[in-house]
Amino acid sequence: MTDFYWETENPLSTNIDTMNDYLNNHLPKEYKILYIDGSYAEIKDLNGNKFAIHASGDGDFCHHKIEFEKL
Secondary structure, eight states: OOOOEEEEOOOOOOOHHHHHHHHHTTSSSTTTEEEEEETEEEEEEETOOOEEEEEEEEETEEEEEEEEEOO
């Protein structure tokens, strides 16, 4: 998976807020959330592939990114 970048109209003040916004509004429906711990989560696709995802800012409070790591 490639890293995901997006921006919000309103600032997200923490990486936890960024993770929650990604999971609630941007994660494709074919992924199942396995684990969430603040700005870290683990997801699984329909084929059983698992990914660690890391949420962070991307320059300011309105630009965000999710980095993927295959588990």
